[in-house]
Amino acid sequence: MSSVSAYYNGKNVLITGATGFMGKVLMEKLLRSSPDVKAVYILVRPKAGQSMQERVANMLKCKVFDRVREDCPNFHEKIKPINAELTQPKLAISAEDEEELLTRINIVFHCAATVRFDEPLKHALQLNALGTQRLLELARQMQNLEAFIHISTAYANCIRKCIDEIIYPPPAEPKKLFDLIEWLDESIIEDITPKLLGDWPNTYTYTKALSEYLIQQEKGNLNIAIIRPSIVGASWHEPFPGWIDNFNGTSGIFIAAGKGILRTVIANNEAVADMIPVDVAINLTLAAGWYTAVHRPKNMLVYNCTTGGINPFFWGEMEQYVMSTFKRNPLEQAFRTPNAHLTSNYLINQYWITVSHKAPAILYDLYMRLTGRKPRMMKIINRLHKSMTLLQYFSTQSWDWSSENMNMLMSHLNTEDKKLYNFDVRQLHWSEYIESYCLGAKKYLLNEDMAGIPAAKQHLRKLRNIRYAFNTTLLVIIWRIFIARSQMARNIWYFVLRKEAKDFLMLMAIGDTCFT
Numbered sequence: 001m002s003s004v005s006a007y008y009n010g011k012n013v014l015i016t017g018a019t020g021f022m023g024k025v026l027m028e029k030l031l032r033s034s035p036d037v038k039a040v041y042i043l044v045r046p047k048a049g050q051s052m053q054e055r056v057a058n059m060l061k062c063k064v065f066d067r068v069r070e071d072c073p074n075f076h077e078k079i080k081p082i083n084a085e086l087t088q089p090k091l092a093i094s095a096e097d098e099e100e101l102l103t104r105i106n107i108v109f110h111c112a113a114t115v116r117f118d119e120p121l122k123h124a125l126q127l128n129a130l131g132t133q134r135l136l137e138l139a140r141q142m143q144n145l146e147a148f149i150h151i152s153t154a155y156a157n158c159i160r161k162c163i164d165e166i167i168y169p170p171p172a173e174p175k176k177l178f179d180l181i182e183w184l185d186e187s188i189i190e191d192i193t194p195k196l197l198g199d200w201p202n203t204y205t206y207t208k209a210l211s212e213y214l215i216q217q218e219k220g221n222l223n224i225a226i227i228r229p230s231i232v233g234a235s236w237h238e239p240f241p242g243w244i245d246n247f248n249g250t251s252g253i254f255i256a257a258g259k260g261i262l263r264t265v266i267a268n269n270e271a272v273a274d275m276i277p278v279d280v281a282i283n284l285t286l287a288a289g290w291y292t293a294v295h296r297p298k299n300m301l302v303y304n305c306t307t308g309g310i311n312p313f314f315w316g317e318m319e320q321y322v323m324s325t326f327k328r329n330p331l332e333q334a335f336r337t338p339n340a341h342l343t344s345n346y347l348i349n350q351y352w353i354t355v356s357h358k359a360p361a362i363l364y365d366l367y368m369r370l371t372g373r374k375p376r377m378m379k380i381i382n383r384l385h386k387s388m389t390l391l392q393y394f395s396t397q398s399w400d401w402s403s404e405n406m407n408m409l410m411s412h413l414n415t416e417d418k419k420l421y422n423f424d425v426r427q428l429h430w431s432e433y434i435e436s437y438c439l440g441a442k443k444y445l446l447n448e449d450m451a452g453i454p455a456a457k458q459h460l461r462k463l464r465n466i467r468y469a470f471n472t473t474l475l476v477i478i479w480r481i482f483i484a485r486s487q488m489a490r491n492i493w494y495f496v497l498r499k500e501a502k503d504f505l506m507l508m509a510i511g512d513t514c515f516t
């Protein structure tokens, strides 16, 4: 009998960020593993011209819910969307909805955040820090709340090399920053952002660090746990191997490499690529929710949800597995043959950027212009370079995260829960996982059919022939120019030709002697 599943049955759960990548997997797993959960309240904002109801209806059609749809066809009846905007006072929740939440909710999972590295500081603060503070304020008034689980990131304290499961001093006093964004003009905030960030690489990690500190300061009597996942990747097993629905973290990089657009990456081959499958992070989150509510630990527990200390995997290995998968299972309409390399040398990277990114992009765009179409490759390349610049902080360094609380939690699970909420990353086989991740990106992100693989391979052969023809023509042209301009080059050329001819005649003579 599963204690974790049983715990959630009959409970009212509140999830923020349920429309996001992790939120969807959390909601799906909760509804499937605890089919008698009373209700799952989700905070949703209207977006892109769609009302909250339309967004939820569209979300529930998503493939990620196929399994729960099959197991519990009426699962959608349990989902109660609440109109909310986390950057607004009182989260912009109506008085009526607020009343319902205050009387009913038993567990809160706070996943909502902006995960963009280039988010303007004002917005990142409003959502990641102030939004968390406001949610906490609401949670403190909830009459039946048993646990509050906050999803942070393993990189919230990335300015340290060894990261324990504790809350570190914040980069700044959050209240002072809130005052600042209240009265300072947005353009001034942008100007002083680098100064405020200090050693922090981006506004995302900075505001996530602030939110951890705010939680510690303002938790009151709440039972809180903080989960810190590292780079969240496609699912390992659930709901389907390889399920992924956004281009964040490594996913966009894999696709750009698979399409042959990305050929060089600044990364340290020997640095740990600390990746955690989304279903593992969610299993740990649900188990931590149960533990926090049932065992009520005296101190707030922080769970570093990472793999590096337990089952390390390196960027160099990742390059090999990704390339090998895409060579065997190519993406459709690749720009060039997949062939990405990692380097930690800035100059080598710049060289390959010029030769392998910019030059082909310029030629391709020229071809597009000449054939009356809109050039687009240089734009894609520029965006890719911007992403790579923002990501390289994470691909060139290693961190040590302690994982005692993860181990402690595992030891509290019974045999069935260990299987149902598996977060034992020692069992993770990286080459298999990366293959399934790449195939998942092909299927679920790019909507490519596996039946199209023979055609994609044929396309790669065509690209290879174009490359051979192009290289040969280029070589002949360069050589002709060189020969025409330099007497010494001509002498070398005739010398080589004479030597080749001599060797050839000698070989013929040897052949004749042997066969007669």
Ligand SMILES: CCCCCCCCCCCCCCCC(=O)SCCNC(=O)CCNC(=O)[C@H](O)C(C)(C)COP(=O)(O)OP(=O)(O)OC[C@H]1O[C@@H](n2cnc3c(N)ncnc32)[C@H](O)[C@@H]1OP(=O)(O)O
Residues within 6 Å of the ligand: 115, 116, 117, 118, 153, 154, 155, 229, 230, 231, 232, 247, 248, 249, 250, 251, 252, 253, 254, 255, 256, 257, 265, 267, 315, 318, 319, 322, 323, 340, 383, 386, 387, 388, 390, 391, 392, 394, 395
């Ligand atoms: C061989 C491999 C070796 C690996 C070699 C090392 C890799 C090294 C990785 C380190 C990874 C650290 C990860 C830290 C772990 C956290 O804790 S971070 C949590 C996750 N957060 C992130 O990863 C956010 C990072 N991303 C960003 O901040 C922003 O996306 C960037 C990088 C600033 C780019 O912004 P942008 O140029 O404005 O582009 P963006 O808005 O993201 O996308 C525009 C559109 O293009 C689409 N798109 C984006 N990428 C693609 C793509 N590749 N293809 C097609 N469409 C795409 C988007 O879906 C979007 O579509 P719409 O929504 O507009 O319809």
Ligand SMILES: NC(=O)C1=CN([C@@H]2O[C@H](COP(=O)(O)OP(=O)(O)OC[C@H]3O[C@@H](n4cnc5c(N)ncnc54)[C@H](OP(=O)(O)O)[C@@H]3O)[C@@H](O)[C@H]2O)C=CC1
Residues within 6 Å of the ligand: 016, 017, 018, 019, 020, 021, 022, 023, 043, 044, 045, 047, 084, 085, 086, 087, 110, 111, 112, 113, 114, 115, 127, 151, 152, 153, 154, 208, 228, 229, 230, 231, 232, 233, 246, 248, 249
């Ligand atoms: N993905 C990763 O690699 C990692 C993620 N994390 C953490 O996990 C959590 C979830 O991340 P992930 O699922 O990847 O992120 P997504 O970007 O996929 O989802 C973010 C969610 O937050 C919601 N949200 C954003 N702004 C608002 C707002 N103003 N009001 C209400 N809701 C809002 C989004 O809603 P909408 O659909 O309306 O935009 C969406 O549901 C985050 O806290 C993140 O920091 C930690 C480590 C790594």
